[in-house]
Amino acid sequence: MPGTEVDVVVIGMGPGGEDLGARLARAGLSVVGVDARLVGGECPYYACVPTKMMIRAADSLGEAHRVDSLAGAATTTPDWSPVARRIRDEATDNWDDTVAVDRFVAAGGHFVRGRGQITAPHEVTVSTSEGPVVFRTRKGIVLNTGTDPAVPSTDGLAETPYWTNRDAVAIERLPSSLVVLGGGPVGCEFAQLFARFGVAVTVVQRSERLLPADEPEAGELLGDVFAQEGISVRTGLSAARVRYEAGAFSVKLDNGETITAERLLVAAGRHTDMAALGVGAVGLPEDARGVEVDERMRAADGLWAIGDITGRGAFTHMSMYQARIAAEDILGDGGEVADYRAVPRVTFTDPEVGSVGLTEQAARDAGLTVRVGSALIPDSARGFIHKVGNRGFVKVVEDAERGVLVGATSVGPNGGEVLGALVVAVHGAVPVSSLRSMIYAYPTFHRAIESALADLA
Numbered sequence: 001m002p003g004t005e006v007d008v009v010v011i012g013m014g015p016g017g018e019d020l021g022a023r024l025a026r027a028g029l030s031v032v033g034v035d036a037r038l039v040g041g042e043c044p045y046y047a048c049v050p051t052k053m054m055i056r057a058a059d060s061l062g063e064a065h066r067v068d069s070l071a072g073a074a075t076t077t078p079d080w081s082p083v084a085r086r087i088r089d090e091a092t093d094n095w096d097d098t099v100a101v102d103r104f105v106a107a108g109g110h111f112v113r114g115r116g117q118i119t120a121p122h123e124v125t126v127s128t129s130e131g132p133v134v135f136r137t138r139k140g141i142v143l144n145t146g147t148d149p150a151v152p153s154t155d156g157l158a159e160t161p162y163w164t165n166r167d168a169v170a171i172e173r174l175p176s177s178l179v180v181l182g183g184g185p186v187g188c189e190f191a192q193l194f195a196r197f198g199v200a201v202t203v204v205q206r207s208e209r210l211l212p213a214d215e216p217e218a219g220e221l222l223g224d225v226f227a228q229e230g231i232s233v234r235t236g237l238s239a240a241r242v243r244y245e246a247g248a249f250s251v252k253l254d255n256g257e258t259i260t261a262e263r264l265l266v267a268a269g270r271h272t273d274m275a276a277l278g279v280g281a282v283g284l285p286e287d288a289r290g291v292e293v294d295e296r297m298r299a300a301d302g303l304w305a306i307g308d309i310t311g312r313g314a315f316t317h318m319s320m321y322q323a324r325i326a327a328e329d330i331l332g333d334g335g336e337v338a339d340y341r342a343v344p345r346v347t348f349t350d351p352e353v354g355s356v357g358l359t360e361q362a363a364r365d366a367g368l369t370v371r372v373g374s375a376l377i378p379d380s381a382r383g384f385i386h387k388v389g390n391r392g393f394v395k396v397v398e399d400a401e402r403g404v405l406v407g408a409t410s411v412g413p414n415g416g417e418v419l420g421a422l423v424v425a426v427h428g429a430v431p432v433s434s435l436r437s438m439i440y441a442y443p444t445f446h447r448a449i450e451s452a453l454a455d456l457a
């Protein structure tokens with residue numbers, strides 16, 4: 001097949017691919033953007049934006065329950081319909097990406113709806129509803145294909161109408177009960193928001209605690225908060241068998257216990273099919289979990305990769321960050337190289353769990369001489385004033401030889417916002433002595449940073 005010659009083909013238009021494609025098109029390159037589903041990717045249609053709208057609503061209910069302790073009495077009548085409406089109308093345009101496609105086209109890009117595959121170096125074949133379309137690239141191909149929900153091979157699960165995040169954000173009606181398989185960020189965010197709407201939620205988490213990628217104190221605290229809110233958290237367990245009969249799931253755990261619920265949500269991580277992307281055509285392993293890239297996002301001659309598939313943190317801000325670096329490289333502008341020392345991440349539970357850089361254990365494993373300090377939010381003036389809902393802490397991890405923070409965690413009300421100061425500290429390698437000499441406004445939650453720094457030992 002001869003194929004159309006263009007400068008760049010972007011396969012998969014997640015947040016980074018959309019941004020990079022438009023940047024290159026605005027710079028005058030001929031750019032083809034390919035997406036099998038919706039331009040913008042997982043984040044606006046199935047992940048960050050709709051889930052944070054759900055959380056915003058659920059947290060308003062959670063906060064209303066605190067009125068009793070602080071300001072009299074409040075009763076709530078939870079109703080999912082405003083949430084469903086907001087997601088449909090304000091977040092996703094009823095899962096229609098016309099606005100995003102038009103934005104890309106207005107920037108000068110050419111959009112093709114279909115599934116792209118690398119079929120040779122500098123060659124992409126797109127399976128469209130009208131048959132295959134071939135493009136040859138002068139500069140190269142950018143992969144931003146993201147991930148799909150990983151579905152465990154649990155006996156019987158595949159035959160059931162389980163939900164993934166893509167189903168859960170589109171529901172019109174709440175279930176009465178829900179089992180969540182997985183206690184990472186996706187499982188924890190969904191578990192709490194549904195529980196706050198009155199759903200009876202059980203989290204089954206294979207690891208020994210929730211949010212195992214974060215500091216142990218964070219997962220332990222969240223487990224306590226979940227228990228207080230009536231969420232059943234079953235750690236160190238996974239499902240051995242799943243059945244769906246008469247409108248109910250029954251989940252047999254590997255300790256023999258059986259849990260029943262109206263719905264089951266799979267939140268057990270993500271996966272990507274490298275073979276289907278055709279990376280073997282440019283000499284990359286098809287059985288890999290992702291695409292390895294250098295500091296300018298180059299994966300092979302004429303191939304760049306950005307976003308979740310690079311394995312550097314499955315976050316929208318990472319996809320956008322890498323997009324900027326790859327775009328500058330493609331345009332020959334030199335530009336910056338990737339620096340992953342201060343990657344921030346926030347799980348939007350209540351309390352929010354924010355972290356940056358290395359955990360204490362990761363810093364020790366890296367051979368650093370580590371000092372840690374922490375401070376509890378309830379012990380701070382603001383935590384005392386806040387009272388109910390004040391659980392949280394700030395923990396800082398110092399490379400004692402250099403006298404700089406290499407990691408930090410901020411859990412609490414607005415924990416993700418407090419994290420901002422800690423990201424500056426880690427990214428800028430601000431000396432701990434300077435951080436200690438700063439003035440921290442009274443009575444803010446971020447004053448706990450000052451206390452955690454004073455605790456460094």
Ligand SMILES: Cc1cc2nc3c(=O)[nH]c(=O)nc-3n(C[C@H](O)[C@H](O)[C@H](O)COP(=O)(O)OP(=O)(O)OC[C@H]3O[C@@H](n4cnc5c(N)ncnc54)[C@H](O)[C@@H]3O)c2cc1C
Pocket residue numbers: 011012013014015016017034035036037038039040041042043046047048049051052114115116117144145146147165186276277306307308309313314315316317318319348
């Ligand atoms: C429930 C949930 C909540 C989340 N919340 C947050 C959050 O609050 N903050 C945050 O930073 N991150 C969050 N994330 C992670 C975030 O969604 C991703 O990191 C983000 O979408 C970036 O992904 P990406 O750029 O790799 O591509 P994606 O967004 O995954 O998009 C990839 C695109 O490629 C397309 N595609 C795939 N294969 C092909 C192919 N062969 N041909 C053509 N097109 C293809 C897909 O259709 C898709 O549109 C959340 C994730 C989940 C699941």
Ligand SMILES: NC(=O)c1ccc[n+]([C@@H]2O[C@H](COP(=O)([O-])OP(=O)(O)OC[C@H]3O[C@@H](n4cnc5c(N)ncnc54)[C@H](O)[C@@H]3O)[C@@H](O)[C@H]2O)c1
Pocket residue numbers: 152181182183184185186187189204205206207211212237238239267268269270313314315345346347348
């Ligand atoms: N706020 C945010 O930034 C945000 C929110 C959601 C997701 N994300 C990103 O999306 C990615 C995916 O998140 P996730 O929570 O789906 O994945 P994850 O891999 O972080 O967590 C999945 C959890 O499921 C557990 N698990 C796996 N198989 C299981 C089984 N069979 N039974 C019980 N438990 C099982 C694992 O122990 C693990 O802790 C993450 O990288 C995350 O950072 C980010």
